[in-house]
Amino acid sequence: MHFLDQRPAYDLTYNDVFMVPSRSSVISRLDVDLTSTDGLATPTPLVAANMTAVSGRRMAETMARRGGLAIFPQDIPSDVVAASIAKVKAASPVFDTAVTVSLHSTVGETLSLIAKRAHGVAVVIDADRRVLGLVSPQDASGADRFAQAKDVMTSDVTIVDAAMSPSDVFALLSEHHQKIAVAVDGDGRLVGVMTPKGALRSAIYSPALDHEGRLRAGVAVGINGDIPAKVRAALEGGADVLVMDTAHGHQEKMVSALSQAREVRDEFATETGRTVLIVAGNVVTKGGCIDLIDAGADILKVGVGPGAMCTTRMQTGVGRPQFSAVLECAEEARGRGKSIWADGGVRHPRDVALALAAGAGSVMIGSWFAGTHESTGDQLVDHQGRAYKESFGMASARAVRQRTREQSAFERARAAMFEEGISSSRMYLDPRRPGVEDLLDWITSGVRSSCTYAGARSLPEFAERAVVGIQSGSGYEEGRPLDQSW
Numbered sequence: 001m002h003f004l005d006q007r008p009a010y011d012l013t014y015n016d017v018f019m020v021p022s023r024s025s026v027i028s029r030l031d032v033d034l035t036s037t038d039g040l041a042t043p044t045p046l047v048a049a050n051m052t053a054v055s056g057r058r059m060a061e062t063m064a065r066r067g068g069l070a071i072f073p074q075d076i077p078s079d080v081v082a083a084s085i086a087k088v089k090a091a092s093p094v095f096d097t098a099v100t101v102s103l104h105s106t107v108g109e110t111l112s113l114i115a116k117r118a119h120g121v122a123v124v125i126d127a128d129r130r131v132l133g134l135v136s137p138q139d140a141s142g143a144d145r146f147a148q149a150k151d152v153m154t155s156d157v158t159i160v161d162a163a164m165s166p167s168d169v170f171a172l173l174s175e176h177h178q179k180i181a182v183a184v185d186g187d188g189r190l191v192g193v194m195t196p197k198g199a200l201r202s203a204i205y206s207p208a209l210d211h212e213g214r215l216r217a218g219v220a221v222g223i224n225g226d227i228p229a230k231v232r233a234a235l236e237g238g239a240d241v242l243v244m245d246t247a248h249g250h251q252e253k254m255v256s257a258l259s260q261a262r263e264v265r266d267e268f269a270t271e272t273g274r275t276v277l278i279v280a281g282n283v284v285t286k287g288g289c290i291d292l293i294d295a296g297a298d299i300l301k302v303g304v305g306p307g308a309m310c311t312t313r314m315q316t317g318v319g320r321p322q323f324s325a326v327l328e329c330a331e332e333a334r335g336r337g338k339s340i341w342a343d344g345g346v347r348h349p350r351d352v353a354l355a356l357a358a359g360a361g362s363v364m365i366g367s368w369f370a371g372t373h374e375s376t377g378d379q380l381v382d383h384q385g386r387a388y389k390e391s392f393g394m395a396s397a398r399a400v401r402q403r404t405r406e407q408s409a410f411e412r413a414r415a416a417m418f419e420e421g422i423s424s425s426r427m428y429l430d431p432r433r434p435g436v437e438d439l440l441d442w443i444t445s446g447v448r449s450s451c452t453y454a455g456a457r458s459l460p461e462f463a464e465r466a467v468v469g470i471q472s473g474s475g476y477e478e479g480r481p482l483d484q485s486w
């Protein structure tokens with residue numbers, strides 16, 4: 001990437017910069033390869049953050065099915081993480097995991113489960129996972145909440161063989177004017193579901209798969225406690241990437257934790273032949289990058305204070321405008337054969353494009369993804385009828401209380417006094433893009449387009465060719481669409 005004019009002597013946020021188009025020979029946005037350049041080579045360079053309000057099993061499955069990753073947070077007990085990863089790995093890389101209920105599930109329970117996935121139905125199955133019917137909110141409307149699935153379900157179901165290609169599923173659904181297909185295996189047992197949009201997505205995205213062709217997922221580990229035991233539990237639990245994470249990554253405790261993690265990772269690689277990359281952070285300076293790379297990091301997590309749940313900058317004055325942090329750290333890491341993740345502060349697709357232009361290998365997103373069907377929280381509705389989910393920072397008093405649950409009441413209360421995050425925030429589901437896949441479509445189509453404007457067919461070419469200028473506040477404002485006249 002280079003600057004249109006001179007590189008400024010001050011630091012820049014994503015909002016401070018823009019890209020200009022360059023002469024391009026890339027004639028279609030579909031010709032752009034978005035494979036991440038962080039060493040993980042995921043087909044989509046996006047990672048759902050290790051935040052309790054964001055990444056759980058559904059987020060992990062959905063992100064990996066569309067080529068990205070999700071990281072299980074450090075506050076979840078390792079046996080629970082291992083059980084969740086096992087489910088992710090058992091899920092179909094092609095069909096969405098269905099919400100399932102039995103004939104006797106109540107309508108109330110069924111409706112609350114439907115909101116956990118974007119495809120909008122529950123599949124009614126028997127004890128052998130054979131498909132009996134479908135329930136949608138429309139089918140259930142007007143029914144008593146204590147009525148049962150059998151009373152409201154439809155048995156007009158488009159059943160397909162799980163080996164059918166997504167384009168054939170799409171054609172079948174169009175022919176039958178149906179909104180969803182239910183895939184079964186050779187024994188007639190439920191495998192998953194596919195909507196017409198899901199079929200289209202399967203043609204555009206490739207899943208992020210492990211060495212056995214199963215969906216990938218990552219696990220975060222903090223820097224306190226028994227690091228070797230935690231790292232081993234994460235690796236044995238099936239983690240495909242390990243994230244060593246703390247607010248102030250450039251501290252000696254991290255350096256020591258990272259060295260220990262590296263040792264366990266290498267032992268595990270010798271035992272299993274599987275080398276899991278280690279991401280460490282958060283840092284925002286060259287010095288931080290150098291020290292963590294020397295201590296064993298393969299990828300650096302970059303960003304202090306840009307997060308939507310973050311109070312660090314206001315409370316401490318510490319942090320760094322994210323575009324400059326990413327640019328400087330990516331340069332430093334690249335010079336040492338490593339890469340970075342740009343973590344935090346992404347509010348629009350353009351921010352992802354700018355982070356990748358600045359050299360990030362992948363981009364980590366938290367709060368934006370918290371407001372989707374697939375995030376961990378329950379969907380709530382405000383007094384105007386708008387759907388939202390609760391989000392909170394990982395350094396908020398709420399998260400700290402959870403993380404320190406095994407300590408004494410005094411220690412927990414003391415730790416919570418050092419909060420650097422918001423304990424409760426409403427992330428509204430965008431009615432046009434309520435699922436994380438809708439956001440992925442929006443982001444990746446934007447990034448593909450940014451690449452063609454720069455004349456780049458891949459992310460390394462994009463990071464090389466992008467031309468970035470600096471804009472005023474009104475320059476940024478001019479670029480915002482208006483939903484009504486002025």
Ligand SMILES: NC(=O)C1=CN([C@@H]2O[C@H](COP(=O)(O)OP(=O)(O)OC[C@H]3O[C@@H](n4cnc5c(N)ncnc54)[C@H](OP(=O)(O)O)[C@@H]3O)[C@@H](O)[C@H]2O)C=CC1
Binds near residue numbers: 344
């Ligand atoms: N990217 C960002 O800007 C930030 C991210 N976060 C996220 O919040 C989560 C929790 O992180 P964290 O608060 O580090 O909790 P951790 O549970 O990982 O513990 C942090 C450890 O580092 C010590 N420490 C020393 N200096 C600091 C400091 N300035 N800030 C925080 N800890 C410090 C703490 O000791 P002691 O408590 O005794 O001081 C504690 O032992 C992580 O996911 C992290 O990424 C949090 C804040 C900023």
Ligand SMILES: Nc1nc2c(ncn2[C@@H]2O[C@H](COP(=O)(O)O)[C@@H](O)[C@H]2O)c(=O)[nH]1
Binds near residue numbers: 049303310364365394
């Ligand atoms: N200072 C804090 N930073 C936090 C906290 N919880 C998470 N984070 C960081 O934010 C990113 C995600 O950023 P977003 O803008 O996409 O939401 C996450 O990965 C952490 O690095 C917190 O409590 N305080």
